[in-house]
Amino acid sequence: DIQLTQSxxxxxxxxxxxxTITCRASQTISRYFNWYRxxxxxxxxxxIYGATSLQSGVPSRFAAAGxxxxxxxxxxxxxxxDFATYYCHQTHTTPWTFGQGTKxxxx
Amino acid sequence: EVQLVESGGGLEQPGRSLRxxxxxxxxxxxxxxxxxxxxVPGKGLEWVSGINWNSATFAYADSVRARFTISRDNAKNSxxxxxxxxRPEDTALYYCVAHYHGSGGFRSPYWGQGILVTVSS
Numbered sequence: 001d002i003q004l005t006q007s008x009x010x011x012x013x014x015x016x017x018x019x020t021i022t023c024r025a026s027q028t029i030s031r032y033f034n035w036y037r038x039x040x041x042x043x044x045x046x047x048i049y050g051a052t053s054l055q056s057g058v059p060s061r062f063a064a065a066g067x068x069x070x071x072x073x074x075x076x077x078x079x080x081x082d083f084a085t086y087y088c089h090q091t092h093t094t095p096w097t098f099g100q101g102t103k104x105x106x107x
Numbered sequence: 108e109v110q111l112v113e114s115g116g117g118l119e120q121p122g123r124s125l126r127x128x129x130x131x132x133x134x135x136x137x138x139x140x141x142x143x144x145x146x147v148p149g150k151g152l153e154w155v156s157g158i159n160w161n162s163a164t165f166a167y168a169d170s171v172r173a174r175f176t177i178s179r180d181n182a183k184n185s186x187x188x189x190x191x192x193x194r195p196e197d198t199a200l201y202y203c204v205a206h207y208h209g210s211g212g213f214r215s216p217y218w219g220q221g222i223l224v225t226v227s228s
Contacts, residue, residue: 096142
C-alpha cells in the first residue's frame, strides 16, 4: 500500500497567516493526488485535484505544488472558514490512502 | 449540478447485513469509477472499496474483503455496497465517491454527503 505522511498533524495560526501543509508518498504517484478541507460534521470538500489544479469555486488563496512523491498545500492568507482539518489523498493505486489529517486551529 | 446521494444506512446488530445505495446525477456516471470511503466520526478517512466504470474490476480494503460486495448499475446511475457480517468496527459515516480515471486528464472527484452506519447490539 502507498503510505501518505502528512505534516504537521496540527497547527495554530491567526487570521491572515500563511500556512503550508506537506504530504509525502511512499512511492511515486505522479499527479494522482488531491487535497481536501473538512469542517466538523461535513463531508470533505475538494480544494485541489491532479496535485495542482484548483477546484472550481475554491478561493485563490489556496495553492498547491508537487508531483511524484512530495506535495504541498499553501493557504496564503488564512480566513475564519479555513479553521478545519485538511487531508491529502492518493488515487494512483488501490487501496486509496489518505494522510492522517492536519487540524488548523485558531491561535 | 452534480449530486451523489447515499441511502440505506442506520442501526444494525453485529452479524447482520445492510445495503447502501448511492444515486448519482449531474454527470456521465459511466465515465467514472466509483468508490466507498468511510470515516469514524472524529477520525480519519479510510477507503473501503472501488469498482471501475463497467464493473470489470473491483477492489476491497483488507478490513472488509469477503464481507462487503460493491456493485453498480449504470442504467440506474447507482452504486451499491452490500455489507454482510457487520462488526462494531464498521460503524462509520460512509461516503460515495466518483473518480474519473480516463484519458481526458485529471478531473475533480465528486463526494456525497455521507450516510451513517451504526453496528451495535
